[in-house]
Amino acid sequence: xxxxxxxxxxxxxxxxxxxxxxxxLTDLPKAEQQAKAENKLVLMDFTGxxxxxxxxxxxxxxxxxxxxxxxxxxxxxxxxVDFPNKNPQSDALKAANAALGQKYNVNGYPTLVLVxxxxxxxxxxxxxxxxxxxxxxxxxxAAKKK
Numbered sequence: 001x002x003x004x005x006x007x008x009x010x011x012x013x014x015x016x017x018x019x020x021x022x023x024x025l026t027d028l029p030k031a032e033q034q035a036k037a038e039n040k041l042v043l044m045d046f047t048g049x050x051x052x053x054x055x056x057x058x059x060x061x062x063x064x065x066x067x068x069x070x071x072x073x074x075x076x077x078x079x080x081v082d083f084p085n086k087n088p089q090s091d092a093l094k095a096a097n098a099a100l101g102q103k104y105n106v107n108g109y110p111t112l113v114l115v116x117x118x119x120x121x122x123x124x125x126x127x128x129x130x131x132x133x134x135x136x137x138x139x140x141x142a143a144k145k146k
Contacts, residue, residue: 021069024080026093028100028119035077036117041144043072044079046101046111051085054128055110061132068133075140083109112136114143122146 025031028044035042045063047055062068072078081097082089089097100106104113104121114123123143129135 021066022063022072022078024078026080026082026096028079028096031077031079032115032117032119038077040075040077040117041122041140042079042115042117043076043140044081044100044104044113044115046081046104046106046109046113047083048109049080049082049084050087052109058110058128062136065133068136071133071137071140075144081106114140 024045025034028042031042034040045058047058049055049059081100083097083101104111104124106113108126110126110128112123112125113121115121123139123146125136125139129139
């Protein structure tokens with residue numbers, strides 16, 4: 001039993017390290033400033049992180065993968081716009097996330113929205129799309145060229 005617990009803790013620690021490969025912001029204006037300074041785009045992830053099965057699958061299959069983290073760290077500023085059921089959030093963050101959901105017409109989860117530093121939308125994906133990190137990276141690269 002003890003070995004099993006140690007193995008589970010090790011797996012959890014590895015998952016945390018991989019997920020930690022991205023710097024997720026929750027403040028869109030700060031993200032837009034950073035994107036402008038670094039000549040990047042902003043990718044917002046509208047998610048129900050603790051209840052939405054497709055959001056959890058997107059995290060596991062795509063966003064938490066090293067290939068995507070490498071791409072994102074070079075090309076994107078990441079913003080998490082979370083609508084959890086159980087995970088605590090401040091009232092200010094809840095209000096900011098609700099306002100962003102309304103501004104970008106988010107009606108389902110997960111929704112990814114790619115914007116320029118001025119907030120103008122370049123690309124949107126509603127729902128989970130197959131293909132892993134390479135498929136998402138290809139879509140983002142095509143959107144950047146528009």
